[in-house]
Amino acid sequence: MNIYDIIGPIMVGPSSSHTAGAVRLGNLALAILGEPVKYAVIELHGSFAQTYRGHGTDLALVAGLLGWPPDDLRIPQSFEYAEKDGLEYSFVKVNLGDLAHPNTVRFKLKGKNGAESQITGSSVGGGSVLITDIDGFSLEFTGELTVLLTMHHDKPGVVALVTSILSNQGVNVAAMRLSRHNKGGLAVMVLETDQSISNELVGAIKALPQIKAVRRIQLS
Incomplete structure (x- = not known):
């Protein structure tokens, strides 16, 4: 406290x-x-x-x-x-x-x-x-940390691609949650990070072919 x-x-x-x-x-x-x-x-x-x-x-x-x-x-x-x-x-x-x-x-x-x-x-x-x-995707986050929110196609390797882009720029993932309706369909990923996420990083992730949409949420 x-x-x-x-x-x-x-x-x-x-x-x-x-x-x-x-x-x-x-x-x-x-x-x-x-x-x-x-x-x-x-x-x-x-x-x-x-x-x-x-x-x-x-x-x-x-x-x-x-x-x-x-x-x-x-x-x-x-x-x-x-x-x-x-x-x-x-x-x-x-x-x-x-x-x-x-x-x-x-x-x-x-x-x-x-x-x-x-x-x-x-x-x-x-x-x-x-x-x-x-x-309609169940998830949890508070917004107290920087949040990267993606909607992507549920295929092997997507999570690794996104986290590797963040890691290469020194961004540490504090928490991660995934939600999907059906195997192979659309999925939502929530990444809470210790560092802020730059426009360049958002652009690099958005450019991945598996990514349908991405949002960066930084309230403070």
């Missing part, structure tokens, strides 16, 4: 879970989509669904999708800024099942350049979050 765990994040809002965590979830969803959001259906589960207006969770989620940090003083006016930015959104209460964390949100996003993605994540306390699903 460190001092951040004790005093919580620097933020705007009454609750680290319902505001700071919600902003961070929006930040990660925006990074995963990879382009500015045009339209968002924001599905709220559990405590998020019950208290999202009173705790400012709705304002915080939209602020996160705008790319603002948890301590941005504009958060209470995020709806107004979203309208100016052309970001359309709607909130829907859903039940994601008994196994879902009480503070869970599922984003259904469409970007200004046509990209689409569905992202599920939870605010787990103290401003910390956990992404658990992207486009």
Whole structure:
């Protein structure tokens, strides 16, 4: 435990879970989509669904999708800024099942350049979050480290190719998770790294014939 765990994040809002965590979830969803959001259906589960207006969770989620940090003083006016930015959104209460964390949100996003993605994540306390699903692929990452997210064809050697490119540039992999629906189909790989990942490295990985898409997520 460190001092951040004790005093919580620097933020705007009454609750680290319902505001700071919600902003961070929006930040990660925006990074995963990879382009500015045009339209968002924001599905709220559990405590998020019950208290999202009173705790400012709705304002915080939209602020996160705008790319603002948890301590941005504009958060209470995020709806107004979203309208100016052309970001359309709607909130829907859903039940994601008994196994879902009480503070869970599922984003259904469409970007200004046509990209689409569905992202599920939870605010787990103290401003910390956990992404658990992207486009139907089960996975886990917090966004506290640099994340390289790839969608690739499930073939032998893809993981080794990607990790060797990182290793050759001195990037250490701290954690790795893989998810696939079917053998030989599409798969998602999450690599959390101790070092930042340059544009050149992202480009080299994107150029691999087996890679369909790649995202670098660096929030701090």
